Amino acid sequence: MVAGAAVLGFPPLISWRSMLSYPRARPVSSKHFGRRLQLHPILASLVEEQREVSFIEPEMALVNALIGIQGRGFSASAQQLKEVEHAVETLEKVKGIPDPTNSSLIEGCWQLIFTTKPGTASPIQRTFVGVNSFKIFQEVYLRTNDPRVTNIVQFSDQIGELKVEAAATIKDGKRILFRFDRAAFTFKFLPFKVPYPVPFRLLGDEAKGWLDTTYLSASGIIRISRGNKGTTFVLQKKLEPRQKLLLAVSSGEKIADVIDEVISSRQNNVIADLEALEGEWKLVWSSQVLDENTFI
Template identity: 55%
Template structure:
């Protein structure tokens, strides 16, 4: 199977697209690395998905950079989940049902990529849209589209233009599509469409695998808010409250490498103070109560700080970090720093953790799979 990109997270990927409903079209989110593309829309409970679909969603959680840095183990996990769903076939004649509203699962990037699909019109089209921001505008690349059969959609790119907020007109994108010949053409096969329509898997002519969602589960909603940088605290509060009713409320500080993707800190201190308080980089939880903060600086330099944690109550841990150094290869320069705080777990699973740490700052970490 081809390599896989996923979001979201979103967003987690090289490209990503949210999609908006139109009467006769499907606007699909698009993410890509060299393999898998994830899309999503409304927020619903996990019961909206089958066990096999949930396995795929879980495999995609935590993939950052739109899949560019996905580990081989997580890639294999996603590929296995995709294959299981494709083996089930899903509904027959999926192309006749793809004119629905889908939206891309999140990743954390500075822009968003969409894909619009219009099949039930006099001018069937597929459009890839790069949205730079609400204030800047977008680039739209369009293709003529047609359904070859119940599984495959053919397309040929023929025009592109910028729509920028500071210009009263569209600016043509100088790509000679007519001179590209077959390079401007392609196809997309839908290999799985769930009975509910919530999950779709497609494969493209260049070996890319796309995973699309019509509805998202709670973690994806939170990651989407983080990727947009909007109303994150509200999304966290809603997520934690929703999970208090579905879990026993007891979480463990799981071992592994955890990458911080968001914190509620508003006051900026020096980078070394932020690093010593776990406000940057990775938090590595080791056996026997050992913990490390690790931050890549530049030119191979790293900030490293080790310490210990002890469980002190329900969902709480006392943390003492007191051995800091600036590290370059096997060498290190000690730094006189010490940080003490109580770590409270607000939510935790094998993929994502929400906690309250130093100075009552709220953190969201995702687990880095090797």
């Protein structure tokens, strides 16, 4: 099997990191000055309430275990990996939707939240998956005349993306077989696509892979899959507010927009609890403020 299949089924790739410039955090307008003090009670209240996204208790345990892990698992500590592994195994025992490949809930666009490191990491895994500023998605569409699994690395809104497509076949209620057949980079600064440097037709069986879905939530929000290289993937269709906020902080993009979204979604539901503000806080992000003495 192709080594790159360890990363959501990506084929191997030479390092493209050198041709990409990392996105920089966008300037934050003056209306966000001083918003740091508003952020903490919002986060505190989200620990107890999940109004935007509905999870069962074992799913929430997985989400909580993933909160704060950088690089989709590449920078996780041994303790974090242990907690995620336990949460994953618990959900796989719960089972979720039976025969997930036959369910319409598996269809759509999934964001990769976490992946374990396989024994042999492919070049694309080393280059892209551990970079916080890149987003990785997988589109699954099996009920069409041309069933496909498409893996997408989104570099940023300003740069563009890499899209690798594979023809897909349902083997059984759990397994999807796929064969890569086309791929290309799309850059915002170029009027044409840049071909992916892998000759799929010449790879033969090396362009093939499979993906098992071991858990699909009844809500259709969380999916756990295992690839042919033994790698585990955790994917979500919809992120809960804390995840959105911390992912935005990690990537340095649209942080102010996400803060606005979180505050707007909860301003009618949250009653400030002063006791929730007590304790020691770690500053994870700050806009430039007019009064630099705030934290002196």
